[in-house]
Amino acid sequence: MKTKTLFLVGLLLFSGLVRAQNQLAALMPMPNHIQLAKNAGAFKFNTQTIIVADTLKLGFATRLLRQNISNRLGLHLKTSPSSKQSNNTIRLVLDATLQGKEHYVLQVNQKEILIKGASAAAILYGVITLDQLMEGDALATSQKALTAITVDDEPISSFRALMLDPARNFLPIEGVKRYIDQMYKYKYNVLQLHLSDDQGWRVEIKSHPKLTELGAFRRKGAGAQGPHNGFYTQAELKDLVKYAADRNVQLVPEIDVPGHTVALMVAYPQLRCDIAKDEQFDMEKTTNKMLSAAKPEVYQVLDDVIRELADIFPSKTIHLGGDESAIESNWAKSPENLALMQQLGYTQAAELMNYFFGKVLSSTRKYGLKAILWCELDNIRMPASRYLFDYPKDVTLVTWRYGLTPKCMELTKASGHQLILAPGEYAYFDYPQYKNDFPEFNNWGMPTTTLEQTYKFDPTYGQKPADIKQVIGVMGTLWGEAIPDINRANYMTWPRALALAEAAWTRMEQRNWASFKDRLYPNIMAIMKAGTAVRAPFELAP
Ligand code: TNX
Numbered sequence: 001m002k003t004k005t006l007f008l009v010g011l012l013l014f015s016g017l018v019r020a021q022n023q024l025a026a027l028m029p030m031p032n033h034i035q036l037a038k039n040a041g042a043f044k045f046n047t048q049t050i051i052v053a054d055t056l057k058l059g060f061a062t063r064l065l066r067q068n069i070s071n072r073l074g075l076h077l078k079t080s081p082s083s084k085q086s087n088n089t090i091r092l093v094l095d096a097t098l099q100g101k102e103h104y105v106l107q108v109n110q111k112e113i114l115i116k117g118a119s120a121a122a123i124l125y126g127v128i129t130l131d132q133l134m135e136g137d138a139l140a141t142s143q144k145a146l147t148a149i150t151v152d153d154e155p156i157s158s159f160r161a162l163m164l165d166p167a168r169n170f171l172p173i174e175g176v177k178r179y180i181d182q183m184y185k186y187k188y189n190v191l192q193l194h195l196s197d198d199q200g201w202r203v204e205i206k207s208h209p210k211l212t213e214l215g216a217f218r219r220k221g222a223g224a225q226g227p228h229n230g231f232y233t234q235a236e237l238k239d240l241v242k243y244a245a246d247r248n249v250q251l252v253p254e255i256d257v258p259g260h261t262v263a264l265m266v267a268y269p270q271l272r273c274d275i276a277k278d279e280q281f282d283m284e285k286t287t288n289k290m291l292s293a294a295k296p297e298v299y300q301v302l303d304d305v306i307r308e309l310a311d312i313f314p315s316k317t318i319h320l321g322g323d324e325s326a327i328e329s330n331w332a333k334s335p336e337n338l339a340l341m342q343q344l345g346y347t348q349a350a351e352l353m354n355y356f357f358g359k360v361l362s363s364t365r366k367y368g369l370k371a372i373l374w375c376e377l378d379n380i381r382m383p384a385s386r387y388l389f390d391y392p393k394d395v396t397l398v399t400w401r402y403g404l405t406p407k408c409m410e411l412t413k414a415s416g417h418q419l420i421l422a423p424g425e426y427a428y429f430d431y432p433q434y435k436n437d438f439p440e441f442n443n444w445g446m447p448t449t450t451l452e453q454t455y456k457f458d459p460t461y462g463q464k465p466a467d468i469k470q471v472i473g474v475m476g477t478l479w480g481e482a483i484p485d486i487n488r489a490n491y492m493t494w495p496r497a498l499a500l501a502e503a504a505w506t507r508m509e510q511r512n513w514a515s516f517k518d519r520l521y522p523n524i525m526a527i528m529k530a531g532t533a534v535r536a537p538f539e540l541a542p
Contacts, residue, residue: 023147025136026522028186028498029505030515031129031153040148041110042140045069046088051079053092060246061092061124068131073144087111092123102189102248103154106130108146121189121248122154128185129153135522157459159420159473160504161190161252162429162497164489165480167197167263170216170226173236175486177243182494182532184247186501191244192252192319192475195232198262198286199481202231203253203312207304208268215263218283227484237312252372253309256321257302258291258356265289271298274336288326293352294336303363310367318364322389323374323400325353353389361392372396372420375408387411398422398475402447406461412470422475425449426457427500429492430479433535438491439482451537455499455513474504487533494527494534495520 024034053062062079069090070076083089090113097118098105104117104126115126129151134141162183164171180191195203201215216231224230232240237251244251257264262281265272272279273292281287291298309318331337332349341352357373364371375397377384384407391397393416399408402424412419421427424447431449432438439446459474476497483489498520502511517540527534 029502035150037148157473161475163192165194168480170230201263210267215267254319259325290330294340319372442482490533
C-alpha cells in the first residue's frame with residue numbers, strides 16, 4: 001500500500017514536471033511552422049560539443065550562440081569552421097538553396113543541432129529561436145538537454161520596424177544601441193530614426209554646420225546630451241549602422257520636411273516661407289510653420305543633406321516626412337508660394353506638395369536612395385477618399401492616422417505604392433498602455449493602446465496576403481514629445497512591441513491571445529534581466 005501511494009505521488013509529480021517543461025513557452029514571435037518529434041529523444045550538451053560554423057561569414061551569430069550556451073549551461077564551447085566529428089555538433093550552415101532571406105530551418109535531434117539559412121540574418125534568427133526553446137524548456141535545459149524538434153520559419157512581412165524620435169528629446173547613442181539589443185531578439189529588422197523636427201536637428205551635416213550648431217541646442221546651458229540638446233556625429237552613426245547590421249537591423253533616417261522644420265529654419269532663416277521671415281521661433285514648441293516651396297536654396301540644402309545621409313546609411317532608404325504640413329496657413333498665404341502656384345498652373349496650394357517632393361525626390365534618386373513618406377489623405381478625419389498628394393510610384397507610404405489604414409490599403413492597391421502599416425490604434429507606442437499610465441506630461445488626451453489592443457492588430461485586415469502585396473510591413477512609433485530618455489522609451493515599447501513583433505512575423509492562423517499571454521512572462525523576465533525598462537502588464541493578472 002505504502003509503495004503504491006509513493007508511486008502515485010511520484011507519477012503525479014513527474015507528470016507535473018513534464019507539463020511544466022514546454023519548449024514552446026518562450027517563443028516570441030511564434031514561428032510559422034513547428035514540428036514536434038514524438039519520442040525522438042533529446043540533444044545532450046557537454047564539454048565536447050562543438051560549434052561548426054564559417055566564423056568569417058557568421059561571426060555575430062556564432063558569438064551569440066557561444067554566449068547563449070555559456071549563459072544557460074555554463075559550457076564554453078569550441079568553434080571550428082569544419083569538423084570530423086559527425087555528432088555532438090551544433091552546425092550553422094549557409095545554404096543558398098533555401099528560399100527567403102530571413103528563412104531559417106532549425107533541426108534538433110539526438111545527434112546534432114542544425115541551423116540552416118540562405119543568409120547570415122536567417123542563421124541569426126535560428127540562433128535566437130534556439131535560445132528561446134532552451135528558455136522555455138527550463139527542465140531539459142537544467143539537465144543540459146534539448147528535446148528534438150524542427151522549426152521551419154520565415155516572416156510574413158519583410159519590413160518589421162520600430163521608430164525612435166531623438167528630435168523631440170535627444171537619445172544618446174549608447175541608449176540607442178541598448179534599444180537595438182532588445183529589438184533584434186524579437187526579429188525586428190528596421191529602426192527608423194526621426195532625426196529632425198521642430199524641436200531639434202540631430203544629425204551632423206558637414207556642408208551645413210549650423211543645422212546642429214543652432215538646431216541641436218534648443219535650451220542654453222542644459223547639457224550637451226539630452227533631453228533638450230545634442231546630435232549624432234556622422235562617425236557615431238556609421239558605427240551604429242554597423243552595430244545594427246550585425247543584428248540584421250537596417251537603420252532608416254528620417255528628415256521631416258516641409259512641415260515640422262522649426263529647427264532647420266532657426267539654423268537657416270533664408271529657407272523659411274516669406275510669411276515667417278521675421279518670426280522669433282521657440283524650438284520647444286510646435287508652431288506649424290513651413291519651409292518655402294518657392295526658394296531654390298531649400299532644394300540645394302536638402303540635396304546636400306540627402307547626399308551626406310546617403311554616405312552614412314548604406315541601406316539607401318530615407319524617410320522624408322511629409323506629415324502635418326499646414327499648407328493653408330503657410331503656402332496658401334505666402335506671396336512667393338502663390339506666385340509659384342500660378343506659374344505652375346495649379347489651382348490649389350496643396351498641389352505644391354507634388355512640386356516640392358518632385359524636386360526633393362530627384363535628389364534621392366540621384367544618390368540612389370529609396371524614399372518613404374507619411375501617408376496623408378484628403379481628409380484627416382474619416383471619411384477620406386483619395387490621396388491628397390500625387391506622389392510618384394517609387395515612394396513607399398506609411399499609413400498612420402487613426403482609423404484610416406483600410407482606406408490607405410485600398411488606395412495604394414489601386415495606385416501601386418508600397419505601404420507600411422503604423423496605425424495609431426495599434427502601433428503608436430507614445431500612447432499610454434493603460435488608463436492613467438505614462439505619459440504624465442505633454443499628454444494631449446492621447447488614446448490608450450493596451451497590450452491586448454496591439455495584439456489584436458491584424459496587418460492583413462482580414463484580406464488574403466495575395467490581395468495586399470503592396471503591404472511590406474509594420475512599424476511601431478515612439479513619438480518623443482513625452483519621452484525624456486531611453487528608459488522611458490523602453491518602458492513605452494515593452495511589452496507592446498512583443499505583440500507587434502508577432503503581428504509582423506506570424507500568420508494570423510498561428511496567432512492566439514491566450515498563447516501570447518502564456519509566452520509573455522519569460523520574455524518580460526528576459527528583458528528585465530537585460531536591464532531594460534518594461535511595463536508589467538498587471539491588468540492581465542487573473
Ligand atoms: C503626429 S504621426 C505626428 C508626430 C507626433 C505624433 C504624436 C506623424 C506622422 N506625425 O509629429 O509626434 O502625432 O502622437
